[in-house]
Amino acid sequence: MADYQVPLKDMSFVLYDVLKIDKLWQKLPALAEHVDRETADAILQECAKIAEQEIAPLSRQGDEIGVSFDNGQVTTAPGYKAAFATYAQGGWTALGGDIEYGGMGMPKVITGLHEEMLCSGDISFALYPGLTAGAALSLAKHGSETLKQRYLTRLYAGDWTASMCLTESHAGTDLGMIRTKAIPNHDGSYNITGNKIFITAGEHDLTENIVHLVLAKLPDAPTGPKGISLFLVPKYKVNDDESLGAANHVSCGSIEHKMGIHASATCVINFDGAEGYLIGEVNKGLACMFTMMNFERIGVGIQGIGAGVRSYQNALEYAKDSIQGRALSGAKSPEKSADSIMVHGDVRRMLLNMKALNEGSRALSTYISMQLDMATYGEGEQQQQGESLAALMTPLAKAFFTDMGFDSAVAGQQVFGGHGFIREWGQEQLVRDVRIAQIYEGTNGVQAMDLLVRKVAGSKGQLMQIFLNEVKDYIADTSSTNMDEFIEPLKQAIGELSDLTTYLLSAAEGNIEELGAAANDYLHVFGYTAMAYIWAKMAEAALSKQASGDDFYISKIHTARYYFTRILPRRLSLIVSAKSGSDCLFNIDEDLF
């Protein structure tokens, strides 16, 4: 397996040449003071060192040894404890945190790229700080001052990690059905009792305490999702002097044996009258948890990108080194016994698919992070627009980047031929590790429904219109003739996305099931089109720097061309399918399947 190399130059290109993020930072008072290009670059460079030198080397051993479970205790694979300590000591657990409680206050565009590096290094490792950062965000936004002083500071310090306890065995995605109970105590705390499954980082040995965010219901709560409250339940209680107190009634019942992410502990967590503290208001827990879930959904999307990038780097090295056969048009390396497999159109197709999708996903993901930053730190119309686009594009980020990342992991494995199936090469691990990203945090089918039903139809098309208008403005403002090859197909794609949206909203008036029937296709049409927008912007930035003679920009322009030529047409079939109606899905009785 190739040594992982963080694509720092591409990250810098996306941030400054494409998104001109440094100008945005200057305009946002809440960021201008402590964030600038110099700081951001230093952070990304330091993070790259940790990802390349400390985290990436863990992944093979983490896969082979995995986490182990013995009598309620979870032991991580060799190296994880030391790597987490290094990571925490470097201050990375505080990266996106609220400055008031010890965080570094870095915007999402930076923390997102940092997440990509961790995920390319090892998704299993990335999950421990990833869950913690999401929980911290929810706590910072909804927690009481007492909870924040006591817990948030320690999460930022990397002393403790956090988990997210939603799923119960009988309920799955349907959180309205959860049975975990919260009984109020006289001192304002609650007694939490119930069993949660699939709890990532629910138990481990990386830190001495673990802070669980737990969804539960009060005895008199309304049925369904409106009766859910959110609680903070520590593994060990915390004394008033902030030292660790008695063990809480929280235990790990078992861990799952999984297809991948073997070094990540996926736990059954049992709460047996554990002491918990309300976060936010009673019965409003789902909204508080969604602060975390939206963060994690974008984070899971980034897992897809991380795996795709690693797969590409490995496959490219393998393809260049692999000497087999000859080019169709005759030997390219006649002095050797065979050509490298880089001469084959189909090998190039697989590699360029990966390259174009990875770079497009990174840029689009960072664009979505920028919307989140505008929502968090902006004001007025800019803040509104950021919030709208972040809401619209969160399900896209989760589902589209993981679908593309899985495809890239599989494609990279294919480039390896037989060796791609052998464990020691590490390539098949990427496929197994990233596969879960399409499933957890709401399956990609759930994301597609969230996008089309809740976000697009729920806003009567307004959220999508904001995106469409932005792209139409961009098209109108871009008049350079050397951009025609990108602008023309983008114009067509955006027009068709607009038409499809109108078509489906209208069809849904007659039959709401039309939305569910079209949701997956629609999400992908949106994804390919949004990616075309960001690829056009990348092409524009690269064209403006082409004269520098730097190969990076030449490569970028070629890759943009590849995207528009070979990938963007994928939306054509999807549009036909999305418009084909729900009859073919629903006119067949369940017994006839």
Add this chain to the structure above:
Amino acid sequence: MADYQVPLKDMSFVLYDVLKIDKLWQKLPALAEHVDRETADAILQECAKIAEQEIAPLSRQGDEIGVSFDNGQVTTAPGYKAAFATYAQGGWTALGGDIEYGGMGMPKVITGLHEEMLCSGDISFALYPGLTAGAALSLAKHGSETLKQRYLTRLYAGDWTASMCLTESHAGTDLGMIRTKAIPNHDGSYNITGNKIFITAGEHDLTENIVHLVLAKLPDAPTGPKGISLFLVPKYKVNDDESLGAANHVSCGSIEHKMGIHASATCVINFDGAEGYLIGEVNKGLACMFTMMNFERIGVGIQGIGAGVRSYQNALEYAKDSIQGRALSGAKSPEKSADSIMVHGDVRRMLLNMKALNEGSRALSTYISMQLDMATYGEGEQQQQGESLAALMTPLAKAFFTDMGFDSAVAGQQVFGGHGFIREWGQEQLVRDVRIAQIYEGTNGVQAMDLLVRKVAGSKGQLMQIFLNEVKDYIADTSSTNMDEFIEPLKQAIGELSDLTTYLLSAAEGNIEELGAAANDYLHVFGYTAMAYIWAKMAEAALSKQASGDDFYISKIHTARYYFTRILPRRLSLIVSAKSGSDCLFNIDEDLF
């Protein structure tokens, strides 16, 4: 995991209602005597029992325990030895064999469906008899009378198994580069020396002897593929009285640790001056091996179908049992706490994709088997046509059915949500097991090149024209108005496949690399179109039986409709991509990747 149930009714439908295979058998003198519907049905029913009761139950344990290696010995997982003995005692190892040497002489349409059952049960198990049957075919066609009497009879009896020793570590797909040497001995035998990797079933404990078919080069052989000869090298030599003799100089150096098919031994096999016997003529070994490879390629395609079918059965059971959420259009089971996830359009989409692709693949695969049977047992024009279509469609079968099977395995896993990632459910194993089918026996990229470069362009379009003509004749002959919904899109698809073929052959005249650039897209356009042909035939057969009131036919018509509505449009994007030219792949320098 659901208990595997062999879809016997669908197999019967394909054989008799769609392909009217019993009428073909009557017309082929070499088959008419010993093959009829009654015999075939009895065989399939008996085989179903073995697959369901003996083989399917092996797969979870086979995955968890796998094969083990100790000092040159390979031990299979518990149950495999007994299951193989049962399989052999049932005469299944003789199923497709030459009657003259103890085979049952069943046609490929029957042996292919038998293979599907084994693969749905457990791909790892299926590989042991699968490789043996392929080797036997090559031996029957190219071996000397002595070799056939001594070895073929024992392979058919299930006393021994066989392997296929092609790949060497430095050569991969490029067989012209192999280094294994064959030195002639005075007695007509050869001394074989060299190292082979990725040898499926190269060593195991299921039988007392193993017959290796080995590609090697004589000292004075021409360089490249034209200098390859094929040898039979037994693990133990065989005495003149047919008892086992001394160990040959063949050893297993190690086994691979793989993503999946853990119960299949993938071996490094070392030949150190082992005694071998020439099969066929000197330097014509590749042609003899291709008899086996073409058999195995179709067999690997069937692995894709087998995994897809198992995935569908499991996912359907899970979806029906899984109670979560409500239908968009309101509760369908208001008496329960939630609806089953079968109410969701996107879950139905995944299931119907699997159903339509599985049934389409089974029918198309059996159609291809029928071409092989006509090539083997037919005469004159019919024999010619069978040979042409089998040649054209072998790479399609290998690549298209494995791509669809992998997609179905992944889709089934997705239906399971989080449980799809957990090993004990068995669903993720299907993904890991079938993944190799896209890689071995020539990667699917190699198959795409074989199809477009060797078969289509190599025949100047003639092989494809034979297929196109058959479908055009079918369209012209089908005038019933209730077939319009299938015939119209089929007509369009076949016209576009014809146009695309002409377009690419013409483009290739200017630049041969256009073929490599378009090969993967072309293969899939061909696949979806050929599957539309077989789905139209299935719809026709089902419509003619609709009046029977049997739900099977109603389901079949719905599924046909689904295929034409939601799956066939996939070819639209692929055609655009295939026609987009090779520039975007080749105008980027290797260093710019």
